[in-house]
Amino acid sequence: MTRSLSGKKEPLSRSEVQILPIAKAAVEQSWERCLSAYHLDPAQGWIPDILSGAELRHVSGRSAIFLKSAMGEMHRLFELVQGMGLMVILADPNSTILARCVDETHLSVCRRLHLRKGAIWSEASAGTNGVGTCIADKQPVFLGQGDHWRFCFSLLASYAVPVFDAQGHVAGALNLAAMTGNTTRPYANLLMETLKLSSRRIEETLFRNCHMGEQILTLGMPEESSSLLVAINQAGEVTGATHGARTFMGWTEDRLCTRPNLLTELEAGVEISFKKAEESVVRSALAATQGNVSAAAKSLNISRATLYRKMRALEIQ
Numbered sequence: 397m398t399r400s401l402s403g404k405k406e407p408l409s410r411s412e413v414q415i416l417p418i419a420k421a422a423v424e425q426s427w428e429r430c431l432s433a434y435h436l437d438p439a440q441g442w443i444p445d446i447l448s449g450a451e452l453r454h455v456s457g458r459s460a461i462f463l464k465s466a467m468g469e470m471h472r473l474f475e476l477v478q479g480m481g482l483m484v485i486l487a488d489p490n491s492t493i494l495a496r497c498v499d500e501t502h503l504s505v506c507r508r509l510h511l512r513k514g515a516i517w518s519e520a521s522a523g524t525n526g527v528g529t530c531i532a533d534k535q536p537v538f539l540g541q542g543d544h545w546r547f548c549f550s551l552l553a554s555y556a557v558p559v560f561d562a563q564g565h566v567a568g569a570l571n572l573a574a575m576t577g578n579t580t581r582p583y584a585n586l587l588m589e590t591l592k593l594s595s596r597r598i599e600e601t602l603f604r605n606c607h608m609g610e611q612i613l614t615l616g617m618p619e620e621s622s623s624l625l626v627a628i629n630q631a632g633e634v635t636g637a638t639h640g641a642r643t644f645m646g647w648t649e650d651r652l653c654t655r656p657n658l659l660t661e662l663e664a665g666v667e668i669s670f671k672k673a674e675e676s677v678v679r680s681a682l683a684a685t686q687g688n689v690s691a692a693a694k695s696l697n698i699s700r701a702t703l704y705r706k707m708r709a710l711e712i713q
Contacts, residue, residue: 422537426524429532430545436523438545444522447492447514455514459488462567463495465601466559470497470570473594477572477587480580485511485571487527491518494568505575509552522546526554526571534558534566536592536621538584541577551577555587557595557621560639562606564649570595595621599638603627607636611695613658613680615641615673624673632657632697644673659696659706675710678703682712 430436447455456463466486474484474497483498483506493515498506506512519528523545530537536557544552554573561567572591574580580587600623604612607627615624622640629635633655637647645661662674677696685691693703706712 422529422533422535423524423539423543426519426529426532426537427545429519430523434520434523436545438523438547440546441548442522442546444510444515444517446510446512447516452492452514455488455490455492456494459494459568461602461605462488462559462561462598465605466568466570466598467495469594469598469601470495473497473570473572473590476590480574480583481576482572482574482580482587483511485527485573487517487531487569487571489531489566489568490516491528491531491569492516493527502575509549509575511573523549525549525552526556526573527569530556530558530569530571531566536588538588540581540584551575553577553580555584555591557588557591559595560599560622562599562603562636562638564637564639564642567599567602570598592618592621596623599623600625603636603638610635611681611684613677615644616676624676626658626677628658628696629655630695630697632659632695634658634661657697659698674706675712678706678710678712 470484470486477484478499481502483496483502485493486495487493493511493513495513496506496511517525517527519525519532522528524539525544526537526539539554541553542550544550552573552575554571556569556571559567559570570591572587596618603625610627610629613626613628615626618624618640620640622638624640624644625638626634626641627636634652635655637645637652658677659674662677681692681696682689685695689703690700693700696703
């Protein structure tokens with residue numbers, strides 16, 4: 397692996413490029429993959445694979461539900477960040493760009509960097525980048541000036557979060573990008589939180605549409621890009637859970653197939669977080685029934701006396 401210095405190619409030392417502290421761990425892990433697994437030369441230019449029109453239509457058709465659920469949120473997000481010179485990009489689980497919202501003044505940059513529909517921005521090909529790296533890690537990532545593996549992206553700023561579908565799988569990635577180096581860095585935390593909120597809104601739309609007519613409850617406040625939502629049937633059995641809820645509860649796909657009873661699962665937990673989750677479930681059920689304890693108990697498949705006991709224990713008036 398080499399880099400060009402004064403026209404001469406010399407071995408690259410990863411320590412030669414400074415990593416911004418906010419993204420150090422994620423960037424280092426991605427750089428290690430670029431070095432050891434993908435064998436990518438950071439000084440080499442890059443041209444992505446671009447899907448043909450027919451291929452893009454096929455891929456877009458495969459992600460039609462995801463696209464339909466995300467487009468409104470993409471436009472809302474673009475209205476919020478447009479004045480900061482940021483574009484909004486939506487990609488599928490294979491890092492293929494499906495849609496973008498971009499100001500006309502940035503179209504030339506998009507052409508130069510191949511930020512266009514049908515371009516495949518996988519980490520294995522493009523190196524460390526917002527879309528490809530957040531999908532590879534299934535975690536939010538921020539890349540500032542110099543954090544991308546390839547030098548040709550040195551001024552590209554990128555904020556990206558994974559978006560999960562109703563089954564807890566990665567549906568794609570939502571990305572904010574700009575060729576402005578570190579000019580947005582002072583607002584990095586705010587932009588990332590805004591992006592996570594958009595991701596959770598898309599996920600919630602996908603989840604509610606998948607479990608229409610069922611009771612949707614929350615296990616608490618989300619911390620990353622996935623909400624802690626569960627769907628239960630009239631028997632109080634869990635029929636679905638978001639990625640965040642599955643992680644929080646430790647549920648595998650096999651475990652969810654057995655239709656566990658939500659409150660029984662929560663009562664079995666010994667962590668304080670489970671008590672908070674149980675409180676969220678009880679409050680959600682009461683809110684859904686406008687405070688009708690009998691109806692809330694029925695929706696949770698427990699007796700009214702049991703619900704009153706839980707409310708007293710959780711100090712819910």
